[in-house]
Amino acid sequence: xxTEGIQREADLSGLNTLRLPARAQRxxxxxxxxxxxxxxxxxxxxxxxxxxxxxxNLVIQSxxxxxxxxxxxxxxxxxxxxxHHVWVAAGGGVHWDDLVAWTVEQGWQGLENLSLIxxxxxxxxxxxxxxxxxxxxxxVEQVTVMExxxxxxxxxxxxxxxxxYRDSRxxxxxxxxxxxxxxxxRLNRTAACNVSYGPLQAHFGGQxxxxxxxxxxxxxxxxxxxxxxxxxxxxANAGSFFKNPVxxxxxxxxxxxxxxxxxxxxxxxxxxxxxxxxxxxxxxxxRRLGPVGMHSEQALVLVNHGGxxxxxxxxxxxxxxxxxxxxxxxxxEQEPVLLP
Ligand code: EPU
Numbered sequence: 001x002x003t004e005g006i007q008r009e010a011d012l013s014g015l016n017t018l019r020l021p022a023r024a025q026r027x028x029x030x031x032x033x034x035x036x037x038x039x040x041x042x043x044x045x046x047x048x049x050x051x052x053x054x055x056x057n058l059v060i061q062s063x064x065x066x067x068x069x070x071x072x073x074x075x076x077x078x079x080x081x082x083x084h085h086v087w088v089a090a091g092g093g094v095h096w097d098d099l100v101a102w103t104v105e106q107g108w109q110g111l112e113n114l115s116l117i118x119x120x121x122x123x124x125x126x127x128x129x130x131x132x133x134x135x136x137x138x139x140v141e142q143v144t145v146m147e148x149x150x151x152x153x154x155x156x157x158x159x160x161x162x163x164x165y166r167d168s169r170x171x172x173x174x175x176x177x178x179x180x181x182x183x184x185x186r187l188n189r190t191a192a193c194n195v196s197y198g199p200l201q202a203h204f205g206g207q208x209x210x211x212x213x214x215x216x217x218x219x220x221x222x223x224x225x226x227x228x229x230x231x232x233x234x235x236a237n238a239g240s241f242f243k244n245p246v247x248x249x250x251x252x253x254x255x256x257x258x259x260x261x262x263x264x265x266x267x268x269x270x271x272x273x274x275x276x277x278x279x280x281x282x283x284x285x286x287r288r289l290g291p292v293g294m295h296s297e298q299a300l301v302l303v304n305h306g307g308x309x310x311x312x313x314x315x316x317x318x319x320x321x322x323x324x325x326x327x328x329x330x331x332x333e334q335e336p337v338l339l340p
Pocket of ligand 1: 131198228229239240241242244263275280285297298335
């Protein structure tokens with residue numbers, strides 16, 4: 001990418017859904033793998049580098065030094081099929097929900113529970129997006145990346161990505177090493193939809209599971225999300241602000257005794273607690289601290305009512321974390337990525 005394509009001191013307030021004010025020293029939007037490779041080759045090797053997607057899972061703490069890359073690689077297509085499956089590929093810059101909408105329109109099953117999640121295809125494997133009983137990892141065939149140091153394009157099978165709850169090798173051990181440039185998914189032509197999650201079960205429970213279409217599930221997921229989660233375009237937010245904490249079985253048993261209403265789900269290892277419930281019980285649902293607050297319909301979502309700084313966001317997050325710790329002895333881990 002030629003240096004004319006690079007914006008200097010670029011305003012990032014429209015590129016993060018919490019709408020925090022910040023600038024990027026240099027901002028580039030490469031639209032091809034060649035442009036990305038050239039950009040990496042031309043930058044000084046010691047220059048700080050960040051990659052942002054839709055900015056919907058970020059807390060930008062201050063101006064970003066060095067180069068910020070906002071990937072603009074688009075395109076989505078069917079790459080192969082057999083009697084049961086279709087494989088689709090999408091560029092890292094595609095809006096995630098455009099991909100979901102297109103696959104559901106084709107009648108392919110697999111992504112409908114992940115409808116309306118803000119952000120890009122490239123960001124989706126980074127934090128292994130999940131919702132309504134489905135995680136991205138369940139449908140990934142391979143993740144395509146460019147290695148920052150070499151500009152080489154590599155492909156990782158799903159089993160090589162260390163996918164876990166809101167986590168992957170790209171977010172943990174290989175943070176900063178690769179840029180996710182595309183994704184290949186394996187979807188189903190005929191499989192039954194997954195409607196096991198509470199609100200979906202309540203709606204589709206009585207129906208023959210094989211007759212429930214991906215389109216019907218998508219519609220319902222959109223309805224449920226709209227009723228609980230604020231639209232970032234209307235009320236700035238970064239989705240769930242904390243992960244649902246997993247605690248040891250004996251800790252959960254002890255909490256269940258003291259708090260019979262505890263919302264908890266048994267896992268293979270330990271018990272996952274609903275952080276939204278903990279935060280609500282700690283008195284933070286719908287409560288504000290300065291220009292920020294915890295959402296009135298979903299206490300796990302931190303919202304910017306307007307004009308907030310990253311210091312306001314971090315002050316509220318630490319007050320919530322402290323109160324949940326004092327009441328329950330449970331530590332909450334922040335979900336959105338802190339930059340720089
Ligand atoms: N709850 C409360 N009060 C609240 C919020 C939740 O008591 O204010 C309790 C309720 O009992 C509710 C339960 O918590 O039934 C679970 O709530 P919800 O179904 O809204 O899901 P969540 O666990 O709070 C997770 C994801 C969301 C995803 C939903 C649906 C995380 C960190 N968050 O939230 O993902 O949409 O499940 O699957 O795992 C995101 O990651 O940004 C995100 C929005």
